[in-house]
Amino acid sequence: MARRADPGVPALIPFALILLVLGLSGLAGQIVLLREFLVVASGNELAIGLFLGAWLLLESAGCLLAGRLWGRSQRPAAVFAAWQAAFAALLPAALYATRCLRELAGAAPGEGLGAAALLFWALALLAPVGLPHGALFALAGRLRERERPGASPAGLVYGWETLGTLAGGLLLTFWLIPRWDSFRIVLAVGALDLLFCVAVLLRARDERSPRLLVLCALAAATAPFIAFGPADESLHRGSVRRQWPGAEVAFYENSVYGNITVLRSEGQATFLTDGKVAAVSPVPDIEAAEELAHLPLLSHPRPEAVLVLGGGAAGLLREVLKHPVRRVDYAELDPLFLEALARFAAPLTAGELQDPRVRVHRVDGRLFARDAAGRYDAVIVGSGEPDSLQSNRLFTREFFALARRRLKPGGLLAFSLPGSTAFLDRNRASLNSCVLQAAAGVFAAARPIPGDTNIFLASDDPALSGIAAGTLARRLRQRRIRTGFVGPGQLSLRLEEQWTRQFQGFLAPVAGGAGVNRDFNPRAVIHALADWNAMFSPAAGRLLASAEAVTLPRLAAVLAVALLAALAWRRRSSPAAAPAALAATGFVGMLYSMALIFAFQALYGYAYLWVGLLVSVFMAGAAAASLAVGAVGAVRSAGRAFLFLEAALAVFSAALPVVFEMLAGSPVPDNVLQGAFLALCLASGALTGAQFPLACRLSRAGMAPLYACDLAGGVLGAVFGGALLLPVLGLAQACLAAALLKVASLVFCLVSFKVESSPKS
Amino acid sequence: MGLFSWNWSAADSLPGKECRFYKTLFDGQVQCRLCPRKCIVAEGKRGTCGIRENRGGKLYLITYGKPCSLGVEPIEKAPFFHFMPGHRRLVLATVGCVLRCRFCQNWQISQAEFEKVPYMELSPEQIVAVALKQKVQSICFTFSEPVVFYEYMYDVAKLAHEHGLKTSMVSSGYIEREPLLELLKVLDAVKIDLKGFTEKFYEEMAAADLPPILDTIKTVKKSGKWLEIVNLVVPGHNDDPKDMERMCRWIKENVGADTPVHFTRFFPEYKLKSVPPTPVATLVRAYGIARAAGLRYVYVGNVPGHPMENTSCPRCGKTLIERQGFQVRKNSLKKSGCPYCGEKLRGLW
Numbered sequence A: 001m002a003r004r005a006d007p008g009v010p011a012l013i014p015f016a017l018i019l020l021v022l023g024l025s026g027l028a029g030q031i032v033l034l035r036e037f038l039v040v041a042s043g044n045e046l047a048i049g050l051f052l053g054a055w056l057l058l059e060s061a062g063c064l065l066a067g068r069l070w071g072r073s074q075r076p077a078a079v080f081a082a083w084q085a086a087f088a089a090l091l092p093a094a095l096y097a098t099r100c101l102r103e104l105a106g107a108a109p110g111e112g113l114g115a116a117a118l119l120f121w122a123l124a125l126l127a128p129v130g131l132p133h134g135a136l137f138a139l140a141g142r143l144r145e146r147e148r149p150g151a152s153p154a155g156l157v158y159g160w161e162t163l164g165t166l167a168g169g170l171l172l173t174f175w176l177i178p179r180w181d182s183f184r185i186v187l188a189v190g191a192l193d194l195l196f197c198v199a200v201l202l203r204a205r206d207e208r209s210p211r212l213l214v215l216c217a218l219a220a221a222t223a224p225f226i227a228f229g230p231a232d233e234s235l236h237r238g239s240v241r242r243q244w245p246g247a248e249v250a251f252y253e254n255s256v257y258g259n260i261t262v263l264r265s266e267g268q269a270t271f272l273t274d275g276k277v278a279a280v281s282p283v284p285d286i287e288a289a290e291e292l293a294h295l296p297l298l299s300h301p302r303p304e305a306v307l308v309l310g311g312g313a314a315g316l317l318r319e320v321l322k323h324p325v326r327r328v329d330y331a332e333l334d335p336l337f338l339e340a341l342a343r344f345a346a347p348l349t350a351g352e353l354q355d356p357r358v359r360v361h362r363v364d365g366r367l368f369a370r371d372a373a374g375r376y377d378a379v380i381v382g383s384g385e386p387d388s389l390q391s392n393r394l395f396t397r398e399f400f401a402l403a404r405r406r407l408k409p410g411g412l413l414a415f416s417l418p419g420s421t422a423f424l425d426r427n428r429a430s431l432n433s434c435v436l437q438a439a440a441g442v443f444a445a446a447r448p449i450p451g452d453t454n455i456f457l458a459s460d461d462p463a464l465s466g467i468a469a470g471t472l473a474r475r476l477r478q479r480r481i482r483t484g485f486v487g488p489g490q491l492s493l494r495l496e497e498q499w500t501r502q503f504q505g506f507l508a509p510v511a512g513g514a515g516v517n518r519d520f521n522p523r524a525v526i527h528a529l530a531d532w533n534a535m536f537s538p539a540a541g542r543l544l545a546s547a548e549a550v551t552l553p554r555l556a557a558v559l560a561v562a563l564l565a566a567l568a569w570r571r572r573s574s575p576a577a578a579p580a581a582l583a584a585t586g587f588v589g590m591l592y593s594m595a596l597i598f599a600f601q602a603l604y605g606y607a608y609l610w611v612g613l614l615v616s617v618f619m620a621g622a623a624a625a626s627l628a629v630g631a632v633g634a635v636r637s638a639g640r641a642f643l644f645l646e647a648a649l650a651v652f653s654a655a656l657p658v659v660f661e662m663l664a665g666s667p668v669p670d671n672v673l674q675g676a677f678l679a680l681c682l683a684s685g686a687l688t689g690a691q692f693p694l695a696c697r698l699s700r701a702g703m704a705p706l707y708a709c710d711l712a713g714g715v716l717g718a719v720f721g722g723a724l725l726l727p728v729l730g731l732a733q734a735c736l737a738a739a740l741l742k743v744a745s746l747v748f749c750l751v752s753f754k755v756e757s758s759p760k761s
Numbered sequence B: 001m002g003l004f005s006w007n008w009s010a011a012d013s014l015p016g017k018e019c020r021f022y023k024t025l026f027d028g029q030v031q032c033r034l035c036p037r038k039c040i041v042a043e044g045k046r047g048t049c050g051i052r053e054n055r056g057g058k059l060y061l062i063t064y065g066k067p068c069s070l071g072v073e074p075i076e077k078a079p080f081f082h083f084m085p086g087h088r089r090l091v092l093a094t095v096g097c098v099l100r101c102r103f104c105q106n107w108q109i110s111q112a113e114f115e116k117v118p119y120m121e122l123s124p125e126q127i128v129a130v131a132l133k134q135k136v137q138s139i140c141f142t143f144s145e146p147v148v149f150y151e152y153m154y155d156v157a158k159l160a161h162e163h164g165l166k167t168s169m170v171s172s173g174y175i176e177r178e179p180l181l182e183l184l185k186v187l188d189a190v191k192i193d194l195k196g197f198t199e200k201f202y203e204e205m206a207a208a209d210l211p212p213i214l215d216t217i218k219t220v221k222k223s224g225k226w227l228e229i230v231n232l233v234v235p236g237h238n239d240d241p242k243d244m245e246r247m248c249r250w251i252k253e254n255v256g257a258d259t260p261v262h263f264t265r266f267f268p269e270y271k272l273k274s275v276p277p278t279p280v281a282t283l284v285r286a287y288g289i290a291r292a293a294g295l296r297y298v299y300v301g302n303v304p305g306h307p308m309e310n311t312s313c314p315r316c317g318k319t320l321i322e323r324q325g326f327q328v329r330k331n332s333l334k335k336s337g338c339p340y341c342g343e344k345l346r347g348l349w
């Protein structure tokens, strides 16, 4: 029989605090491991979706399993403490293993991994931490039930755990990541967890676990010595060495934007951002830098003011400065990247960044293009291809419209995309096509210069298309520019008609289906991801390429069939209705948060800080609503309230794209707009969070299985919604798909619930 | 395509051509004898290269007359530095390769399935007609692995010779001796990608083995056809100075000090996304090792503007051919001789 714990200790360590720490440590582990995972995945954004999906899946499995095994346990405190200790111990191990992932996966040093391998390894690496963390959620509920028999713990556990997640997000993003290395963070979190193991065991005096208590106390006392002593340094260095075998890792730090690594070898410094080569000095990729600088600037009769957006340092700026320019504005997002460049300065980078004509702006390129006061003869996009939502922001129709406003009359925009004189496959042809169509929709002339890298020039001056190689060669001579690669012969080879005709041949069959690259419909990202998968896992690549078949009417048809099947299967008072609706809410909740981040990012750029804030506010909304509904024991009819929320979620989903469009097009000041985003996050969090405690009252399934349903919906939302619906359908249609899903779950509930009898409330 | 139009439907309208080097086994199986893989191919199946298919007990090259790449480029891009410098070549490739290099630059065609890649339909006669119309001086088989489209390459090269065009092949050298000897009759120059000099590197990074490639290099040299060797230096994978030294000594002993050797710079490509570009110091060191081993024509590649991309007289050291990227900026060679000291330089000038 359940007995109450000693009332003295709970007063000292409130139960809510235990839940807060649970949420905080879960998120800390998640963020730290995700960042490291992204480095191994060479910055491929697909890894984020796979990682989050794997995490949620494991959490829900852990929760379900613990609910099954210890749902009636008479020693929940001991079990809870044991699992929490396991989580604390396994988290640093998971981090170490993540850094050794290439070795574990049998990949060569520096080799990327495909989607299938990434998913497999995400599950394998996260299992030792995701499963215990999920289990802890169920065990916390059991702990509470045993302390307060008869009270429903769902709202409390869900709410405080979510608040802990929020606190963890803010603490990690704003304070810990810029200051501590990853090992120190997880070891400190582990120490905190172990401390709370001791607290939990002390609370439950009736459970005799002296050995566990001593073990946890000892471990809690030792962990800070490891975290802040030489052991942390050797763990950090040892694992980084295994991550980059054979290389001298001269710099390995995390900024709020990502990981910056500098590898040194034989006098060369290679700068990697999230594992992807971003710059190399003292000898850069000369061919790439010269072509991207000289093809546009030689196409302009007198380039004086130039704007370089990302990727300027280590080569591009040097080439730009060879022209008679008076002012070069260079926007680079991550100050840590610039700091690394300065720390490992070569004559090349120092010369570029200290040139009096160059002004470095530590700001997102897209925002700079939007807000800059000046006008330019040339805007050059120096950052890599649009293979992520962040980098895509410099390749969309909306960006091109912004850039056009920054150009002086006769000015031009230049950017590059992957090319080949041998062959351009469907994915790369589609990538080129959707971006070219975006530029052609904005500028009077958009000229591709196809080659091993395709360079694109766009301008309102139609003469751009007719500029001949001879003119460029003459200007090269007149400006007395010395180059290693771009000379008169190369210019005429580059501009030969055979390549343009070949390029058109590559693009012709895909032009119809490739679409136009837009902010809210980032076609380029999906083509780039398909390209990635074609390299590493052709099967996944084909799947992504065939994702084009996903349309809103087809989704509606699938939903209708699924609904009819569900209704035919169980018509009345179905115990499956509330869990199914909760899973659907988990799905749309994940989709909302992704859509909100996605829309915010399209407008404002990475601003990782803001992403953290948006997610936190979303969670705060969810937590507050869950706690509020959980606390109001006297909700007259849980069934009615549940149905009302179902309807509200459907309406909210349908309204969201309209609101986004209004926000994107409105002339209101940024802070008002950002406030509106926060309000939307709060509202969507509250709508999704309020359902959980109601579902717990309505369903006999119990808290753990319901939580697992919620998480499983989240998994599908991350993988299917985030990785497929949003990029393939675009923002508006993805939200409409969410609305359809909620309408379907509403109908299912309406038919299944006996609303009048208001069960259990 | 640029020079011709494509069959985007990729429909199999041509029957392919029966392969020249294979053996019939029992049960309708055949064994290909073109490359050292020596695939045993069952009825209806294809070999490792993906383009040799057993149809009714006979082995067919299915990409015969179906190139996926065709263009006109400078010969320096190959890179061939001693083969009529500055001339324009017609480049030609079909899908398919027997190797699995993790740093392949042309993986979209080398590793692709035949059915997934659109192609042109061009007979050898049409290819030669294109070459003549484009006024190129040679036809170069390159990009993927020409060995695996052997019969097509052979027929094009033979016809090209009949029309006074030169021919060359850029290959990994993974080919059996007998077909190679036949092929060399219709080629003028061969560039071999000697990807590394250890079995381990070939096994792990290319899924192939080294000895057959070394045999090929020796056979090409013995045939009297022009030979150049390229070594792409991948940091941390094949840049051990000891291996480089062994390689250079082997080259000198087996194919002579006059064989040009290019050490080219690697940039992150295909699966090797996070491997840094080759430090130029590594390439310069390789250059020094090769020169110290006695090789007379050594180059550094993919570092445009670097003086080691130029051709110098091995006797007096004067710069004779100056290059800028893929272009020849200045060529002071008098026929094949150094205008300063009279030394004869080896090559097809």
Ligand code: SF4
Binding pocket: B032, B033, B034, B035, B036, B037, B038, B039, B046, B047, B048, B049, B050, B052, B098, B147, B148
């Ligand atoms: S050429 Fe192709 S089919 Fe013939 S042995 Fe080599 S890989 Fe096998």
